[in-house]
Amino acid sequence: MRVLQEILNDLGIAVFAASGALLGVRKDFDLWGIVTVGVLTGVGGGILRDLLLGITPPTSVQNWPPIIVAAVASLAIFFFHPTFTQLRRSVLILDAIGMGLFASSGAAVAIDQHVSAFAATLVGLLTAVGGGILRDVLANEIPLLLQPADLYAVPALLGAGVVAVGGTLSSVPIWVWLIIGTAVATGLRVAGLAFGWRLPTAGPGWRRRDAGT
Amino acid sequence: MRVLQEILNDLGIAVFAASGALLGVRKDFDLWGIVTVGVLTGVGGGILRDLLLGITPPTSVQNWPPIIVAAVASLAIFFFHPTFTQLRRSVLILDAIGMGLFASSGAAVAIDQHVSAFAATLVGLLTAVGGGILRDVLANEIPLLLQPADLYAVPALLGAGVVAVGGTLSSVPIWVWLIIGTAVATGLRVAGLAFGWRLPTAGPGWRRRDAGT
Amino acid sequence: MRVLQEILNDLGIAVFAASGALLGVRKDFDLWGIVTVGVLTGVGGGILRDLLLGITPPTSVQNWPPIIVAAVASLAIFFFHPTFTQLRRSVLILDAIGMGLFASSGAAVAIDQHVSAFAATLVGLLTAVGGGILRDVLANEIPLLLQPADLYAVPALLGAGVVAVGGTLSSVPIWVWLIIGTAVATGLRVAGLAFGWRLPTAGPGWRRRDAGT
Numbered sequence: 206m207r208v209l210q211e212i213l214n215d216l217g218i219a220v221f222a223a224s225g226a227l228l229g230v231r232k233d234f235d236l237w238g239i240v241t242v243g244v245l246t247g248v249g250g251g252i253l254r255d256l257l258l259g260i261t262p263p264t265s266v267q268n269w270p271p272i273i274v275a276a277v278a279s280l281a282i283f284f285f286h287p288t289f290t291q292l293r294r295s296v297l298i299l300d301a302i303g304m305g306l307f308a309s310s311g312a313a314v315a316i317d318q319h320v321s322a323f324a325a326t327l328v329g330l331l332t333a334v335g336g337g338i339l340r341d342v343l344a345n346e347i348p349l350l351l352q353p354a355d356l357y358a359v360p361a362l363l364g365a366g367v368v369a370v371g372g373t374l375s376s377v378p379i380w381v382w383l384i385i386g387t388a389v390a391t392g393l394r395v396a397g398l399a400f401g402w403r404l405p406t407a408g409p410g411w412r413r414r415d416a417g418t
Numbered sequence: 419m420r421v422l423q424e425i426l427n428d429l430g431i432a433v434f435a436a437s438g439a440l441l442g443v444r445k446d447f448d449l450w451g452i453v454t455v456g457v458l459t460g461v462g463g464g465i466l467r468d469l470l471l472g473i474t475p476p477t478s479v480q481n482w483p484p485i486i487v488a489a490v491a492s493l494a495i496f497f498f499h500p501t502f503t504q505l506r507r508s509v510l511i512l513d514a515i516g517m518g519l520f521a522s523s524g525a526a527v528a529i530d531q532h533v534s535a536f537a538a539t540l541v542g543l544l545t546a547v548g549g550g551i552l553r554d555v556l557a558n559e560i561p562l563l564l565q566p567a568d569l570y571a572v573p574a575l576l577g578a579g580v581v582a583v584g585g586t587l588s589s590v591p592i593w594v595w596l597i598i599g600t601a602v603a604t605g606l607r608v609a610g611l612a613f614g615w616r617l618p619t620a621g622p623g624w625r626r627r628d629a630g631t
Numbered sequence: 632m633r634v635l636q637e638i639l640n641d642l643g644i645a646v647f648a649a650s651g652a653l654l655g656v657r658k659d660f661d662l663w664g665i666v667t668v669g670v671l672t673g674v675g676g677g678i679l680r681d682l683l684l685g686i687t688p689p690t691s692v693q694n695w696p697p698i699i700v701a702a703v704a705s706l707a708i709f710f711f712h713p714t715f716t717q718l719r720r721s722v723l724i725l726d727a728i729g730m731g732l733f734a735s736s737g738a739a740v741a742i743d744q745h746v747s748a749f750a751a752t753l754v755g756l757l758t759a760v761g762g763g764i765l766r767d768v769l770a771n772e773i774p775l776l777l778q779p780a781d782l783y784a785v786p787a788l789l790g791a792g793v794v795a796v797g798g799t800l801s802s803v804p805i806w807v808w809l810i811i812g813t814a815v816a817t818g819l820r821v822a823g824l825a826f827g828w829r830l831p832t833a834g835p836g837w838r839r840r841d842a843g844t
Contacts, residue, residue: 229777229833236830237784238777259474261685262741262750269749283833315475323482324475338556343764345773347558351442351451358450404449407442407496472687528688536695537688551769560771564655564664571663617662620655620709 210383214310215274217303222247222275224300225340226282227289232344236283242343243279244272250335254311254328258318297398305391308333308361309383312368322373329365333390334358353406356397364390423596427523428487430516435460435488437513438553439495440502445557449496455556456492457485463548467524467541471531510611518604521546521574522596525581535586542578546603547571566619569610577603636809640736641700643729648673648701650726651766652708653715658770662709668769669705670698676761680737680754684744723824731817734759734787735809738794748799755791759816760784779832782823790816 225246229239248265255263265271282289289296311332315325334350334357341348350358368386372379396402438459442452461478468476478484495502502509524545528538547563547570554561563571581599585592609615651672655665674691681689691697708715715722737758741751760776760783767774776784794812798805822828 232773232777233779233832234777235779235832238779239833241777241784256469256682257475257479259472259685262683262744262746262754266683266753267747267750269747272753286833318475320475321480321482324480327479327485328475342555342768343774343777345558345771347445348556351445351447351454351556353446353448353451358454406446406448407452407499469682470688470692472685531688533688534693534695537693540692540698541688555768558771560658561769564658564660564667564769566659566661566664571667619659619661620665620712 210306210310213302213306215270216299217306218247218271218274219278220296220299220303221250221307221336222278223282223289223296225336226279227286228340228344228346229279230282230286239283240276240279242340243282244275245343246336246340247275247278248272248336249339250307250311250332250337253335253339254314254332257328257331258315258320260314260318298395301391301394301398302387304333304357304361304394305364305387305389308364308390309368309386312365312386313372313379313383316369316372316379322369325369325373326362326366329368329386330358330362333361333365353403356394356402356404359404360390360393360397363393423519423523426515426519428483429512430519431460431484431487432491433509433512433516434463434520434549435491436495436502436509438549439492440499441553441557441559442492443495443499452496453489453492455553456495457488458556459549459553460488460491461485461549462552463520463524463545463550466548466552467527467545470541470544471528471533473527473531511608514604514607514611515600517546517570517574517607518577518600518602521577521603522581522599525578525599526585526592526596529582529585529592535582538582538586539575539579542581542599543571543575546574546578566616569607569615569617572617573603573606573610576606636732636736639728639732641696642725643732644673644697644700645704646722646725646729647676647733647762648704649708649715649722651762652705653712654766654770654772655705656708656712665709666702666705668766669708670701671769672762672766673701673704674698674762675765676733676737676758676763679761679765680740680758683754683757684741684746686740686744724821727817727820727824728813730759730783730787730820731790731813731815734791734816735794735812738791738812739798739805739809742795742798742805748795751795751799752788752792755794755812756784756788759787759791779829782820782828782830785830786816786819786823789819 222243226239226243229242234242248271251265251271252263255261308329312325312329315328320328337350338348364386367389368382371377371382371385435456439452439456442455447455461484464478464484465476468474521542525538525542528541533541550563551561577599580602581595584590584595584598648669652665652669655668660668674697677691677697678689681687734755738751738755741754746754763776764774790812793815794808797803797808797811
């Protein structure tokens, strides 16, 4: 169980790092820039989580495996990126799994620090989306997360919330909630992709439709 | 007194959140993006304050009221934003009050943590302007705060400084300094708006005027 | 020794602040904006270092000298910037010294907090490059550090690594490692500038050359 979680977590870091490195390639960064954006995308959510929880130095700064995993994934993109752009669908699925795992495990780490269920939910959400926000801010783009697109943050919020509420209020072991939370977040994300679910914008078009015309 | 301060603080959060949500509407973010930018603008200054002071998890992550207030204000903008754009003057006044309150209360929170008067001044300033900086960085714009415009940060710095110096060096109760600091910051901001006070830029135009031509 | 280190450190802060203030001048910020970007560029790396290490409030927030040094340097740029643009080569050398000092001293501060050698290396790197990243994000530009250019982060990483590994594994006094680390980082940076060393990008041009055509 524990080993499986570690493997899935490293896979999540690798996929996140790859998304950062790919953006670095598209922006014509050099080797250093590509690996830096990749690493920060892969471990940035966990670092922000630890800063909010007062865990210093952050786990992935103190121990080398997460950053090495992220760096290797970024180097793979640097050398073989034309191959990866053809794997878009597989990458989306892996990213959905990574997001679900980060949201759930982030909330669980927060519960370990005895924060409120409200705080654990927010920390889980930030763990899942923080790396992507760092990636986009560093690449000087508006975070994807804020723009009209397939559901991403809402599944993360719900998955983290399941772990946070279940883990603080029930006596069911936390690993049960981790599985449920990851399934909820990843499942909703994949369903949203499959069915094209989107949130409304406040633009004039939507306002008009909303007014019944 | 205490209740009035809470109400004014929530009003400040709501006004800041509304400014973030309005920028989200203008940038065509979706419902999630608008609420996220609104919430981060409303509580971002307080979160940065707590991170600098080592208060983890930050107060507005641990307790739900500030984020709920910010989210409700953002939703109000989402649904009724055409109304709000006509209230520009009222919003500017409310924003000036919010800024003054955040600068003063930020400095007071810092004093509670036994930091230097210098640190309390900086922390008060960051509490007042941090949310707006986060808002602009996330929306991929140069922070308004850095651009030539009506005085904003200088009044916040002076208001925070009054609370920081008064609160650490005198025996006058802190609530007296909170009132004076807020009045200084908000008053200077409103006066600056009324009289069009601006700081110089380093551009050639200003250099020439400075040289007496 | 100690006094010399303080002087060199203040010189590093001043040069970093000047680079931030110059960008503020080019972006037509006003007096406040120029000093703010200057100060954040000068002390931002140290603040990020302290946040990662749990030192709150950060040293340069608690004590006024670093920010005053950075503010004075920024004001000098505000008033005399046409002079400074002609000193480009001297500024590059001073910046290389500041970078080397920040990378080494950042790693040493981290060792004092009993973190791993891996963490001390990363913290030293962040101390050296964090201010410049803050500067570019606030000015709404892609961080210079990520773009194809002369070596900057790699020398910082190696200098910080020398101090981190030497300071944790050997019994040689830390000031010896500080000198070696600074010499490594600054020396590599200057050599990179002199010989035009660059890292590859992942662009099609480089791929083709790499493939031997």
